[in-house]
Amino acid sequence: MKLAVVGLGYAGLCTAACFARKFEVVGIDVDSGRVSQLDRGKVPIHENGLSALLKSGMARGNLTFSEDYSRTRGASVILIAVGTPSNPDGAIDLSQVTNAAALIGRQLARSKNKPLVVIKSTVIPGTATTVVKPLLERESGKSCGAGFGLCSSPEFLREGKAIEDTLRPDRIVIGPLDEMSGRAMKSLYRRFYSPKSPPMVETTPENAELIKYASNAFLATKISFINFIARICETLPGADVGEIAFGMGLDPRIGRQYLEAGPGFGGACLPKDSRALRAFALQRGLDGSLLRSVMEINDTQPDRIVFAVERALGGISGKVIAILGVAFKEESDDVRESRAIVLAKRLLGKGAELRITDPEAIEGARRELGKNANYYEQPLDCIDGADAAIVMAAWGEFKKLKPQDFVRLMRTPLLFDARSIYDSKDYRAGALKFMAIGRGDLA
Ligand SMILES: NC(=O)c1ccc[n+]([C@@H]2O[C@H](COP(=O)([O-])OP(=O)(O)OC[C@H]3O[C@@H](n4cnc5c(N)ncnc54)[C@H](O)[C@@H]3O)[C@@H](O)[C@H]2O)c1
Numbered sequence: 398m399k400l401a402v403v404g405l406g407y408a409g410l411c412t413a414a415c416f417a418r419k420f421e422v423v424g425i426d427v428d429s430g431r432v433s434q435l436d437r438g439k440v441p442i443h444e445n446g447l448s449a450l451l452k453s454g455m456a457r458g459n460l461t462f463s464e465d466y467s468r469t470r471g472a473s474v475i476l477i478a479v480g481t482p483s484n485p486d487g488a489i490d491l492s493q494v495t496n497a498a499a500l501i502g503r504q505l506a507r508s509k510n511k512p513l514v515v516i517k518s519t520v521i522p523g524t525a526t527t528v529v530k531p532l533l534e535r536e537s538g539k540s541c542g543a544g545f546g547l548c549s550s551p552e553f554l555r556e557g558k559a560i561e562d563t564l565r566p567d568r569i570v571i572g573p574l575d576e577m578s579g580r581a582m583k584s585l586y587r588r589f590y591s592p593k594s595p596p597m598v599e600t601t602p603e604n605a606e607l608i609k610y611a612s613n614a615f616l617a618t619k620i621s622f623i624n625f626i627a628r629i630c631e632t633l634p635g636a637d638v639g640e641i642a643f644g645m646g647l648d649p650r651i652g653r654q655y656l657e658a659g660p661g662f663g664g665a666c667l668p669k670d671s672r673a674l675r676a677f678a679l680q681r682g683l684d685g686s687l688l689r690s691v692m693e694i695n696d697t698q699p700d701r702i703v704f705a706v707e708r709a710l711g712g713i714s715g716k717v718i719a720i721l722g723v724a725f726k727e728e729s730d731d732v733r734e735s736r737a738i739v740l741a742k743r744l745l746g747k748g749a750e751l752r753i754t755d756p757e758a759i760e761g762a763r764r765e766l767g768k769n770a771n772y773y774e775q776p777l778d779c780i781d782g783a784d785a786a787i788v789m790a791a792w793g794e795f796k797k798l799k800p801q802d803f804v805r806l807m808r809t810p811l812l813f814d815a816r817s818i819y820d821s822k823d824y825r826a827g828a829l830k831f832m833a834i835g836r837g838d839l840a
Contacts, residue, residue, distance in 0.1 A: 398588070399423075401472035403497050405431055405462065407442055407665065407731065408517060408552050409478030411559040414447055417454030419589055424462045425469065427496075435462040443730035443757040446560040466500045470508045474585055475501055477529075478517040478552065480665075487672035488680070489521050491528060498529045502536025505545050513546035513581040519609050519670055521677050525549040525602040530574060546578030549602040551609035556664060557728030570598045572605025610677075613670035614688060619655040620662045621694040627658035627835030628701070638835025639817055658835040660736035660789055660815045661698035663725035668695070668734045699740040702815055703747070705832055706785050709811055714748030717808065719783040721776055722790025722816075724758035732761035737789035745769050754779035756792055781806045791816040804828045 398420045402413040405426040413424040426432050434441050438455065440448045454460030461468075469475050479493035494516070501514060514533060516525055525548075530541050541547050549572035554562035569586050573579035579599060587594050598608070623642055630636035638658040646653030662668065675688035707713050725735040732738055741751055741762075751770035753762050759772045773779035776795055780786045786803060788795055796818050804810045804827060812824065814833045824831040 398474070398585070399472045401425055401469040401475045403466075403469070403475060403477050403501065404479035404493070404518070405435065405441075406478070406480060407444065407556055407559065408554060409476070410435075410442065410451075411444055411447060411554060411563055412476060412478060412517065412552070413460065414450040414454055415560060415563040416589065417457075417460035418450070420459070422454070422460050423468045423472065424460070425464065425466060426462070427464060429464050432462045432464050443728075444559050445557065445728060450560060466504050469501055469504045469512075471510070472512055473510065474513045474515060474581070476515045476517050477501070481518050481520055481669075481673075483669045483672050486676060488676035489669075489673040491520065491524065494518055494520060494524065495528060495532060498532040499536050502533040505533060505537035505539060508537075508545075511543075511545055511577075513548060513578055513585075515582065516547075516549045517552045519551055519613075519666070519673075520549075520606055521610070521673060522603045522606040524606060525572065525574060542575035542577060546573070546575065546581055547602075548573040548578045548582045549605040550582060551605060553609070553612070556731055557726060566595045568596045568598060569594075570600070570605045570608050572600050572602035574602055610670055610674040613667050614674045614691070616655050617662055617667040617671045617695070618687070618691050620657075620659075620667075621691040623656045623658045624661060624694050624698055624834075630835040630837055631701075632837075634837040636835075636837040641835075657817065659698075659817070660702060660740065660834070661695040663734040663736045663739075664729075664731060665733045668692070695736075696739075699736050699743060701834075702740060702787060702813055703743050706787065706811070706813055707747070709830060709832065710784055710809065713744060716749055716784040717752065717782060718744055718749045719752040719754070719779045719786040720744075721754055721779065721786060721788045721795045722758075722792055723753055723755045723762040724790050727790045727792045730757035730761055732758050732765055735761075735789075738762070738765045740787065740789060741766055741770060752779045752783060755790065756794055758790075777802060777806060783807050784809045785811040785813065787813040788816050788818055791818045800824050800826055800829045800831075 400416055400420050400422045402409050403425045405424045413422050416422050431441055477497050479497045482490045484490045530547055571582045627638040630638045642656040645651050646656050671688050675685040679685045710716050720737055723737040725731055753770045754773040754776050803812050810828055811830045817833055
């Protein structure tokens with residue numbers, strides 16, 4: 398079976414690499430730099446296990462890359478995984494999807510087979526039926542269901558665990574536009590996941606599209622909710638949000654995951670998908686205040702770290718501040734909407750001298766902050782001589798730092814653990830001033 402994956406970002410490249418274990422896959426991207434990098438065996442993003450999968454797929458001749466859409470001809474399944482960023486008003490920008498659909502449609506016009514087109518990108522409800530289907534039909538001169546198939550099948554992988562999630566997903570959601578497409582989609586997934594298919598939800602395309610948005614907006618809400626509780630804890634001596642989340646999470650109706658207080662959510666999905674769902678609701682005359690509050694809590698969460706550090710140091714201007722972790726989370730190099738970048742910009746605005754370390758995201762941080770910060774490969778070099786150190790991503794490298802490392806190296810040993818990676822009992826000892834999100838001692 399031949400597959401084409403259109404869009405080789407975090408979602409598309411990981412999907413292509415995984416599917417190449419069983420099928421012949423061509424990855425298509427309009428970014429010629431990315432395609433030639435991949436052709437040379439260079440992996441443009443950091444994702445655990447991706448490099449090995451790309452290498453083995455290419456070595457077996459199962460995985461190739463191209464800018465040329467004519468390579469989609471002959472594929473029995475064409476997966477669209479291009480980006481769906483936010484417009485300035487928060488609504489979804491569908492231009493990459495419409496561009497890809499038009500280019501695929503032109504190839505369908507000359508295609509002898511009846512391929513299945515699958516929308517993996519996160520798109521607002523109605524996109525498959527009212528945007529992609531008419532575009533494919535117009536450009537190909539063929540009709541959906543007869544000349545080609547179309548199905549919405551949103552992607553749920555998490556960056557940092559993308560390969561694991563693609564190979565062993567919790568569920569597959571499919572929203573075919575016609576019967577033939579539903580059958581073809583299920584057959585692809587069954588062959589790929591054989592002998593044990595994950596649970597499959599087959600529904601309308603609109604439901605499939607909305608399941609994705611509802612899932613991400615719900616996860617964002619959970620994070621902002623626990624950050625709201627953290628704020629209450631910070632006014633309450635004796636309170637600790639970690640204990641509250643633990644106690645709440647034991648209730649199976651609530652669950653423990655995504656109930657970790659911290660600097661807020663970032664990355665390529667939760668912020669933009671929450672904004673897009675809110676904009677979609679507003680367009681339909683609905684009240685968007687629930688998601689507005691979720692975003693407001695998230696937007697102001699880094700300020701709380703700034704204020705706490707400012708108060709502890711007696712001002713930020715001229716102070717040397719080390720940020721440990723700039724990726725939006727550990728195990729990723731992605732800095733899109735990272736709370737650490739937001740924090741860095743706010744600290745710079747107050748005149749801080751910034752130092753940054755991250756095992757994988759220094760390049761991304763440089764793109765965002767340029768010469769306004771100094772960058773360090775090693776965490777120990779980054780905190781050496783600093784007035785405050787703030788942990789913004791839970792990398793294993795940072796967990797290895799001991800309280801005495803901070804005391805020995807820093808000018809004023811002040812540690813703000815925004816990810817709760819350290820046990821406060823051990824880190825509160827001696828000369829180290831230790832602060833964390835959602836603890837009564839910030840009161
Ligand atoms: N990143 C994630 O963790 C994740 C998880 C689940 C779902 N998604 C969804 O998957 C989609 C892709 O996300 P991403 O993070 O991989 O995006 P990305 O920005 O990392 O990558 C998009 C890629 O598409 C390419 N592209 C743009 N227009 C194109 C076109 N017309 N033809 C071919 N290639 C084109 C770009 O050059 C880029 O390489 C989004 O809708 C996103 O919401 C992402």
